[in-house]
Amino acid sequence: MSEHPFRIANFRAYWAARFTMTIAQNAMIIVIGWQTYTIARMTMSPAAAAAQLGLIGLLQFLPLFFTTPITGYLADRLDRRWITRITVSLQLGCTLILALATWQGWMSLPVLFTVAVLLGLARAFAGPAFSALTPNLVPREVLPTAIALSSISWQVGTIIGPAIGGFAYAHAQSGAYWLASGLFAVALASLMLIGKVPQPPRSSAHPLRQIIDGMAYVWRNKLVFGTITLDLFAVFLAGTTALLPIYAHDIFKVGPQGLSLLAAAPAVGASVVALFFSVRPLKTNVGPKMLGSVLIYGSATVVFGVAHLIVPAFAFEVGIAALAIAGGADMFSVYIRQSLIQLYTPDAMRGRVGAVSQLTISASNELGEAESGFLASLLGPVGAVLVGGGGAIVVTILWTYLFPAIRNARTFDPSPETIKAATTPEAQT
Numbered sequence: 001m002s003e004h005p006f007r008i009a010n011f012r013a014y015w016a017a018r019f020t021m022t023i024a025q026n027a028m029i030i031v032i033g034w035q036t037y038t039i040a041r042m043t044m045s046p047a048a049a050a051a052q053l054g055l056i057g058l059l060q061f062l063p064l065f066f067t068t069p070i071t072g073y074l075a076d077r078l079d080r081r082w083i084t085r086i087t088v089s090l091q092l093g094c095t096l097i098l099a100l101a102t103w104q105g106w107m108s109l110p111v112l113f114t115v116a117v118l119l120g121l122a123r124a125f126a127g128p129a130f131s132a133l134t135p136n137l138v139p140r141e142v143l144p145t146a147i148a149l150s151s152i153s154w155q156v157g158t159i160i161g162p163a164i165g166g167f168a169y170a171h172a173q174s175g176a177y178w179l180a181s182g183l184f185a186v187a188l189a190s191l192m193l194i195g196k197v198p199q200p201p202r203s204s205a206h207p208l209r210q211i212i213d214g215m216a217y218v219w220r221n222k223l224v225f226g227t228i229t230l231d232l233f234a235v236f237l238a239g240t241t242a243l244l245p246i247y248a249h250d251i252f253k254v255g256p257q258g259l260s261l262l263a264a265a266p267a268v269g270a271s272v273v274a275l276f277f278s279v280r281p282l283k284t285n286v287g288p289k290m291l292g293s294v295l296i297y298g299s300a301t302v303v304f305g306v307a308h309l310i311v312p313a314f315a316f317e318v319g320i321a322a323l324a325i326a327g328g329a330d331m332f333s334v335y336i337r338q339s340l341i342q343l344y345t346p347d348a349m350r351g352r353v354g355a356v357s358q359l360t361i362s363a364s365n366e367l368g369e370a371e372s373g374f375l376a377s378l379l380g381p382v383g384a385v386l387v388g389g390g391g392a393i394v395v396t397i398l399w400t401y402l403f404p405a406i407r408n409a410r411t412f413d414p415s416p417e418t419i420k421a422a423t424t425p426e427a428q429t
Helices: 009-041 046-077 080-104 109-137 140-171 175-192 207-220 222-238 241-251 255-279 286-310 312-343 347-402 416-423
Strands: none
Touching (some): 009 080, 009 175, 009 255, 109 312, 140 255, 140 312, 207 222, 222 347, 241 255
């Protein structure tokens, strides 16, 4: 029987670091969104304030967009443990700035925008290193279980983070940031406990050639390319995170505590799915099941958008339920996508492929938040959610036919010929 990932000390330290880091990130981010919108509403219309939320997402995305080629190269070239440690340290510094600004009363939109850029930079380097580090910590045969457990740490942290962030902010406005600072410190200490891990072989090729090779691999491996781009377009269109402050403030009228519940709802559904997969890993028909989960994600997003219109007496409750279903469906897709990307990619390329994946994830999240905010300023929040959820459904149907490798994927185990064909340009026809 394969060794369980939690029996491996390095993985336990990694899991603890990701768990505490995720709580800190979400406790901080939910308050950043609330502060941005409330500060903007003091002098701006709801439409203009919504655009400020979009700008926060855009400022987090741009550093990642411009640094993606080098972040993946460094994750394959340097010790991945130290990259994660440095990026967590940068996030700790950002949180301390926000805590002091709020506590001392000099918080403003320019401060929030500046920190958003720094957080985007930290996450740009952290993403490829964290994702590429996981396969170095556990045997290949238990990697899907490790990915599910890692997803649990992320999803449970996503549940706890907004909840404690919202309640801490309601108690003391700087409280959420001080709490996040302590959690980032714990994450950094946990990362320092990870011992020496295998490093991928270093290529003698020119750095630019290595960067190009990583991107070319993603293009040639149609299953990897299809799964990455499916997430890019579906979540980019159907993401609702940036609009939650508007729904909490102007539609449901539930305040910061209600906002924390809305933000935690997707993670509740996601955690249930991740916990199930950590006990019962998925083994068959992985591609078709991933496509089906994205369809459910888009449909649940549409229900959330119109909950206040179809059931006004229970709009908040139905909205939370819809977000929980969307979160569970998204986790289903994430579990399959991350397992396919990791197992269909050679270790020597995981950093560079992870950087491309991170770019699309950030584009679907941060840039998707920008798209949602700007679209809400034009169509209103309900129109933005309906367009996004419907768009995700359309994209999934298109990808079913454009990428037959996805719908034909039955297991997580690629054949040697598949890896060789995607790695060697000459093998392409």
